Amino acid sequence: MVIPMTKEMQFSATSGLEPSPSEAHPKIHASCVHVSYSGRPAIRDVDLDIRANSVTALIGPSGCGKTTFLRCLNRMNDIIDGCEVRGNIQLDGEDIYAAGVDTVVLRRRVGMVFQKPNPFPKSIYENVAYGPRIHGLAGKGKDLDATVQSSLERAGLWDEVKDRLDAPATGLSGGQQQRLCIARAIAIEPDVILMDEPCSALDPIATARIEELIDELKQNFTIIIVTHSMQQAARVSQYTAFFHMGELVEEGETKVIFTNPKDPRTEAYVTGRIG
């Protein structure tokens, strides 16, 4: 299977910095997504479009399937035994579950930040350089240094760590670790960044920094964030999707979801009556 490489393809493969296509073409289009773990359904029949260069928040009570859905978007569920995904998910109009899709290529374009900070047991520098290195993005020496610096700067961590880039990353505080993980994710210039409760382990100041960061990042990336904090969803996202017991109940502009929800369950949740 050899596919001739056109100019357009190459362009698209590294299009992180490109402006979004029109509203009519969502960055990610998911329809009829079903996921089950060893036959036990976790999410059912989810249809959701994610707009490019925006922040979309996934909210809902614990266990409703937010993480499950998020992990479908870069096929992280592939590595879980017994997890089965059905339905159709498209990235820029291409089915990511189609035969021939390389998850390495997919994940290079759809990066992920996890709920618990998980820095590698290496130096701060090596953590950020890891992605560019394996993908062969920036050569060695100066180029790589520049990539590492700009990623750390964009993640708002540079000033705190610039004197100790060779120190082990595990020695950073929780909030610093999470920002390091974000720097690590953006160092490979993905199109989309998936964030699973990135602030759940952080204090309000660190949370505020990360929210600021997300706001800046949306100019270059499409961001999907799972959060348990209504305020956070309201502050950082333009769009919100509400999950409940494995179903996508409602989605739309954040303003609308929080002020004028259609579904009574959504209303109950955002006003704090269920969940």
Place this chain on the structure above:
Amino acid sequence: MTDQAYPPNLVTDAVPGVRKRHGKEIRFRLLGLSAILASLGFLVFFVASIVITGYGAFVKTVVLVDVDLSQEALGLEAGYTSTDLEDVSYRTVVRGAIRGMFADVSGRSARRELTGLLGAGAEFELKDIVLKNPELVGSQQSFWMTASDDFDLFNKGGAKEETATQLTPQQKDWYRGLLRDGRVKTAFNADFLTASDSRDPELAGVWGAIKGSFFALGICLLLSFTVGVLAAIYLEEFAPKNRWTSFLEVNINNLAAVPSITYGLLGLAIFLGIFGLPRSASLVGGMVLALMTLPTIIISSRVALQAVPPSIREAALGIGASHIQAVFHHVVPLALPGMLTGTIIGMARALGETAPLLMIGMVAFIADAPSSVLDPASALPVQVYLWADSPERAFAEKTAGAILVLLAFLVLMNLAAVILRKRFEKRW
């Protein structure tokens, strides 16, 4: 499906370098697989070469010899008694018989070469037959008799010219003649399992070693099982959690990793040096092996006890049983299969252990099977060591044969452990 169906920006070639990385991935995976295959390949090679070498120990070459059992040939006078029969020089008879078959051979050295075709035990084989069947006296008989070790090797090695440097060209010619006449065959060598050690490879067997191992393991089992299980019960069920017990625990874990030869030194200094127990006795061997297996048995018995759910203890205590009653009536019976499994595995290790036995003198050449635990004895692995050291080539196959016997015992023991575990595997 055509290539067009693939999403062009998400396939491997959409990003340069990824195909190469997948190539590396496959190579890495193959590296892991080949590490496993190398290890298993070694195992197969190992077992195969032992089986091929050791197979010969269980078969022997026999030669059909025409024996003149007339009274004159046996040197018996009329009216002989059974005592006279015993006193016959069967060696002369056997020699006469084999020379009779090659009447044209003359000269001292040629005759000696001729008698070299038969094993050192041939005269005893003949004696046994005659004593058991006195009515044969006076007749002409043909018997299959054990060939000498050189001849045996030559025959089993496919009679290739280069295999038997010990045989003279003439002896090889005789062999071919005998073979043509259908007077050479191989037969099951029961002696290997029923005889004890001997200087002559064709007479040597493993029975004495099996018996020695059996005695030593019996002593080892008796000591290490009782002490080990009781120690485990104490540590798991009664011991308070304090410095002393955690010291005990660390101590036991470290003892389990002490080189086995150290236990031999301990046995030598204390059992032989201080207590004055007999050297080379399987009693001492068993005691040393018991010290060595004790930590393993304690550890596995504790695991078995831990697997018994606390609800069982509570139930017994709830109906008024004392702590000791609860443990011995209810917990221990449930843990017993697990303890036994661990013990069998410990015994299997003890059976294969050689070094500590060497230290307490179980390396002597012992031609008789021991009849008590105080007799000087050998053991299977020690027999392997002794034979492996011996210069005669014929002992190589005996060694491998003894290894096969040893491995057979180990397989049986491990099988028993596996079955026991399967049988009593409980899900609470």
Place this chain on the structure above:
Amino acid sequence: MALTSIKDLKGRRQSQMILERAIRFCLVSCAATAVVITVGIIGSLFFEAMRFFRDVPLFDFLFGLEWSPQTALRADQVAASGSFGAVPLFAGTALTSIVALSISAPLGIFSAIYLSEYAGISTRNFIKPLLEILAGIPTVVYGFFAALVIAPALRQYGALIGLDVASESALAAGLVMGVMIIPLISSISDDIISAVPRSLREGSYGLGATKSETIRNVVLPAALPGIAGGILLATSRAVGETMIVVMAAGLAANLTANPLEAVTTVTVQIVVLLTGDQEFDSTKTLAAFALGLTLFFVTLTLNIIGNQIVRRFREQYD
């Protein structure tokens, strides 16, 4: 039938208490045997070794370069019963162990990687017990195999490429010992690799790393301390191994770093000194205890450190 009186019950209770005391005493003494054994080992080794060091200074033993414990030629040469410099034995032990580890460490670690990261459950359940067989084979069998098959083969193939391999060599013994240790290293490494948290792997996959990149760059570095602990435990096994070296490494002391030559080890010399004809109190036999004491302390140290590292590694990711 009358109801049992309170008095009866009391009497029975008392006799039972006595019985329980006895049982408890019995249990405690069984558990204490472990300590008795340790004391016995250390005591006997130490006592005999002290008698040895009365004849041969500790310094000469630990740093002497010549080992030839043959007894004196003339009866009046009491103390002059040979030289007891153990350095060639330490060097031989180190050499065979290094050969063994350079076989077993890569094979064991790569097997563990394959089993824990690539193999399916059924393959794993099939292969693991097969590998364990290697650890269950008696060492005397390995020794025989080394002497019968490996050593002649090495000699033959060595000659083909112009290498002169001795008929007993550190290489032959070490190779076979290495195979014996593979299961030890692979099962510890397997445990350790499985203990590396999933979140680290996911972090790497989430960046688009392939499996092997994740293993090499994330899992292995994280597992390295634990694996190192496992290798220390394996070293202790190699150092204390006796039969393989007795049968395949050589008997004569030879201070060399060349694995193609025959060397002798601490354990071999213990066997040589204590088997065969001897009086129990000669310097020769006492030397075996001095060697035993050294061996005991070296292996004990390796074990304690190795266990410590492995335990700390497990706790780190609990």
